[in-house]
Amino acid sequence: MGSWSVKYTDLVAGLTPIAAELLAADPADVTIERDPPGDTSDQPWLTVKYGASGDEDIHGVTRVRVWAGTRGRGSADESPSARDLIIKVNPVHGIGETLIPWIVQHHDVSLDQPYATFHSTAETVATGVREAAIYDLSAELPHLRHVLPAHFGTISAGGERAIVLADESPLTGLTAGGTTTADWTADQIDIALVAIAAVHAETAEVASRLAWLPQRPTTTTMSADSALWSALLDDASRRFPQLLPADSVAHRRALIDTLPRWHPAKDRCHQVLVHNDFNPRNVGFRSDGTTIALDWEIARRDTPQRDVAELLTFTLTDSASLGQVLGHAERHHDALAKHGLEMTTEEYLAGLAADLNSEAINRMGMQLLFECAFDLPYMQRVNRTIDHLTAITAPWLR
Numbered sequence: 001m002g003s004w005s006v007k008y009t010d011l012v013a014g015l016t017p018i019a020a021e022l023l024a025a026d027p028a029d030v031t032i033e034r035d036p037p038g039d040t041s042d043q044p045w046l047t048v049k050y051g052a053s054g055d056e057d058i059h060g061v062t063r064v065r066v067w068a069g070t071r072g073r074g075s076a077d078e079s080p081s082a083r084d085l086i087i088k089v090n091p092v093h094g095i096g097e098t099l100i101p102w103i104v105q106h107h108d109v110s111l112d113q114p115y116a117t118f119h120s121t122a123e124t125v126a127t128g129v130r131e132a133a134i135y136d137l138s139a140e141l142p143h144l145r146h147v148l149p150a151h152f153g154t155i156s157a158g159g160e161r162a163i164v165l166a167d168e169s170p171l172t173g174l175t176a177g178g179t180t181t182a183d184w185t186a187d188q189i190d191i192a193l194v195a196i197a198a199v200h201a202e203t204a205e206v207a208s209r210l211a212w213l214p215q216r217p218t219t220t221t222m223s224a225d226s227a228l229w230s231a232l233l234d235d236a237s238r239r240f241p242q243l244l245p246a247d248s249v250a251h252r253r254a255l256i257d258t259l260p261r262w263h264p265a266k267d268r269c270h271q272v273l274v275h276n277d278f279n280p281r282n283v284g285f286r287s288d289g290t291t292i293a294l295d296w297e298i299a300r301r302d303t304p305q306r307d308v309a310e311l312l313t314f315t316l317t318d319s320a321s322l323g324q325v326l327g328h329a330e331r332h333h334d335a336l337a338k339h340g341l342e343m344t345t346e347e348y349l350a351g352l353a354a355d356l357n358s359e360a361i362n363r364m365g366m367q368l369l370f371e372c373a374f375d376l377p378y379m380q381r382v383n384r385t386i387d388h389l390t391a392i393t394a395p396w397l398r
Contacts, residue, residue: 100369149166193331195290207272226259232366264354
């Protein structure tokens with residue numbers, strides 16, 4: 001595999017004018033100090049995703065502090081203008097071109113055809129440009145801007161893009177490695193759903209015009225990818241019987257077989273911009289309690305319920321009642337209406353049930369693929385949760 005990183009010297013060259021504007025200072029007076037790399041042992045996929053790199057290479061997320069003062073004298077602590085920033089390198093190649101093919105090859109995952117030939121591949125390729133475009137779009141959309149960290153610019157270096165963001169830590173509820181994804185309270189779930197609902201409603205008019213977003217999945221494209229869903233399920237059932245007991249395999253196989261019957265409920269719902277990975281690995285809360293959503297690399301066009309299905313899968317458990325699910329759904333549905341995106345309760349719930357079914361065969365299929373290479377601490381719980389959620393919401397599709 002190659003390396004998708006940026007030389008630190010190139011990063012500094014691009015960051016200096018951005019920092020100067022932010023600090024209202026002369027570029028010659030700007031000092032940039034790089035934080036030591038953080039512990040990413042809970043994210044072992046990063047080295048595969050970004051490739052090999054040296055000490056002077058920047059990939060993924062890097063924290064820096066910038067301040068204005070005479071170069072070589074003074075410190076950030078002495079400067080009232082010092083700002084903590086995050087630099088995120090977005091590789092041109094997405095995980096559909098790097099991580100996923102690597103797992104398929106190195107862990108002998110049998111697919112009937114190359115992964116790149118399936119419709120669903122579209123959400124996992126060319127992702128670097130997509131996230132940078134999300135931040136550019138936020139300049140026009142206040143609700144989207146509100147759930148993002150402040151954005152100060154984008155650096156192009158070495159063929160890669162790096163976005164410059166405010167470091168809004170400390171954040172609560174965010175666990176990049178997925179170790180505590182079920183620790184959210186019901187109130188936190190609702191706060192996040194209300195925040196993303198505002199984004200969904202705000203983007204309903206513009207989503208169809210954003211050429212850099214992948215097309216929404218349809219009954220036709222999802223059915224055409226049935227061979228992928230079946231292959232991932234077959235592989236996981238053999239490899240991880242402790243995660244997928246026989247009744248779970250049978251349940252998901254039935255969802256794949258009946259996809260043309262239940263997926264049209266999704267087709268009838270609105271099309272909006274969705275985060276598409278809206279769970280506590282990427283979503284948390286600022287110190288004032290407001291929602292912040294990071295890592296929009298696989299954002300796409302889809303139904304508003306897509307992000308709801310993802311969040312509930314990762315934050316509820318297999319003991320959640322239908323009343324709990326309905327309560328969270330109502331908060332999101334009501335927030336959509338408040339911001340002008342209307343649909344009947346029946347349409348909304350049927351769409352959510354269909355999105356949970358899709359989560360079970362698509363997203364869980366891909367998570368199980370990642371489990372082939374990495375020990376994901378949340379896998380047993382989310383697999384049980386999604387089977388439970390699809391079972392108890394099935395009546396909403398009738």
